[in-house]
Amino acid sequence: MRKKSSDRAGAVRDAGSGSRGPAGPGPARGDWLTLGRDGRLSLYVPTEGGLLCWTEDTMGGPDWSGPRFVPVAGLTHLAVVQGADTYVHFLGRRERTGADGTRRVDIVHATQYQTGLAFTDWRSLGSPHPDREQGLLLGPPSGAVASDGRVHVFARSAHGDLVLRRETPSGKWGAWERLKGGGISPWPVAVALASGRIEVCVDAESGVFVWRQHEPGGDFVGPRGFALHSSPGTVAALETGRDQATFFWSDTETGAAMSWRAGGWPASLGGSATARPYATLRASLDGYDCLVLAYRDQDGHAVLGVGGDEDEGSGMWWYALTEPCEGSPALARDGRGRVVMALVGPDGTPRVARQEAGAGLSMGPWQDL
Numbered sequence: 175m176r177k178k179s180s181d182r183a184g185a186v187r188d189a190g191s192g193s194r195g196p197a198g199p200g201p202a203r204g205d206w207l208t209l210g211r212d213g214r215l216s217l218y219v220p221t222e223g224g225l226l227c228w229t230e231d232t233m234g235g236p237d238w239s240g241p242r243f244v245p246v247a248g249l250t251h252l253a254v255v256q257g258a259d260t261y262v263h264f265l266g267r268r269e270r271t272g273a274d275g276t277r278r279v280d281i282v283h284a285t286q287y288q289t290g291l292a293f294t295d296w297r298s299l300g301s302p303h304p305d306r307e308q309g310l311l312l313g314p315p316s317g318a319v320a321s322d323g324r325v326h327v328f329a330r331s332a333h334g335d336l337v338l339r340r341e342t343p344s345g346k347w348g349a350w351e352r353l354k355g356g357g358i359s360p361w362p363v364a365v366a367l368a369s370g371r372i373e374v375c376v377d378a379e380s381g382v383f384v385w386r387q388h389e390p391g392g393d394f395v396g397p398r399g400f401a402l403h404s405s406p407g408t409v410a411a412l413e414t415g416r417d418q419a420t421f422f423w424s425d426t427e428t429g430a431a432m433s434w435r436a437g438g439w440p441a442s443l444g445g446s447a448t449a450r451p452y453a454t455l456r457a458s459l460d461g462y463d464c465l466v467l468a469y470r471d472q473d474g475h476a477v478l479g480v481g482g483d484e485d486e487g488s489g490m491w492w493y494a495l496t497e498p499c500e501g502s503p504a505l506a507r508d509g510r511g512r513v514v515m516a517l518v519g520p521d522g523t524p525r526v527a528r529q530e531a532g533a534g535l536s537m538g539p540w541q542d543l
Contacts, residue, residue: 199250199251201220201518202253202254203314203361203502204254205254205255206504207505207506207514207526208254209509210288210289210290211260213509213510214229214290215230215506217229217238217526218262219524220249220252224243226242226243227242228524228543230509235526246284246296247268248268249267249268249282250267250268251266252267253315255318256319257323257366261285261286261287263317264293265315265316265327266281266282266283266315267281267314268298279301279309280301281301282297283297283299284296284297299339299347302331302350303331303332312332313361316329318372320370320391321367321390322343322390324341324342324391326340328362328374330358330362334357334358336397338351338394343391351394353385353394355385357378358383359376360407363375363451364411365413368416369390370390371386371392373387376409377407378399380399381404382399384397384400384436403426405423408424408449410451412454414483415483419435420433421433421434423452424469429447431448431452442487443467443479443486443487444492445477445479446471448469448471448472448477450470451469451502452468453467453469453502453515455467455513457513460533464481465480466478466479466480468504468505470500471494474500475496476499478515479492479493480534480535497519497540499517500522503516504516514526515537527540527541
């Protein structure tokens with residue numbers, strides 16, 4: 175296994191601390207552990223001045239190459255999203271100071287088309303705010319990639335509502351769109367469904383808001399407001415059935431994980447409180463379609479949960495792990511179909527564990543990258 179240099183390890187350590195100043199943008203959100211078309215996993219961690227990338231040497235590991243440094247100056251937040259075509263998209267909030275001393279914020283985007291290869295240039299998507307002072311209040315980006323490959327970028331505006339910029343069918347970027355609603359948190363979460371539709375969920379002062387497309391590529395309808403009690407910043411989303419989005423969050427009163435689908439009632443999944451979003455994954459375990467969740471508890475340790483997909487209310491099995499982590503863990507399946515969990519330790523070192531052979535979901539030893 176190839177080791178990182180000590181100076182780069184320190185940069186990762188700063189990024190893992192969750193800082194928002196010169197030390198780095200903090201842990202990434204979204205799909206920061208991805209499976210490429212060639213069956214190899216890649217892992218992405220923000221650091222001072224850009225991000226670091228590790229890639230499996232062969233399908234299923236165990237050896238990894240990296241870290242490889244990808245520069246992008248001024249990054250304050252990073253989200254990673256992957257499309258059905260396996261292309262990986264990087265959405266960043268960038269803050270820079272001009273020669274005149276004024277600060278400006280914009281959203282940037284880059285793409286990695288093949289595992290382990292170069293990124294495209296970082297392209298500015300601008301800001302929905304012509305006024306520079308308002309632009310400084312623009313929230314971090316999140317995103318989803320529709321089944322036709324079109325990237326959708328969401329953020330909270332300076333006015334507290336949801337804004338959207340998306341690619342057109344020709345591949346060009348459309349103008350910023352302002353969606354209805356207000357008083358939302360800075361952490362919208364979007365899910366791309368196999369049908370081509372996208373749904374967006376975000377916690378708000380009055381509960382939970384959801385926007386939906388009725389057809390692929392269509393306008394976003396909503397928001398519909400629901401008097402549900404979501405802890406800010408904990409919402410996650412997953413397609414749990416054909417054209418069926420399920421949203422997850424930590425309940426403000428009990429701290430338990432909750433799952434909810436439109437038209438149904440929230441189901442309590444148990445577990446302990448978290449202040450960050452859940453990692454979500456569907457996986458076949460012992461011939462059953464299962465839901466796998468992971469999160470960072472309030473003591474800073476990783477927790478893993480398993481239950482029946484769309485039958486979570488019948489019981490989730492939670493495993494409190496001894497591994498400390500910064501930010502949310504990540505989940506993916508490797509090229510051999512095994513569940514892989516990744517986290518970033520307090521010292522900035524990425525670590526991965528894989529599903530072991532046998533019944534149920536048992537994770538093997540942790541591997542430092």
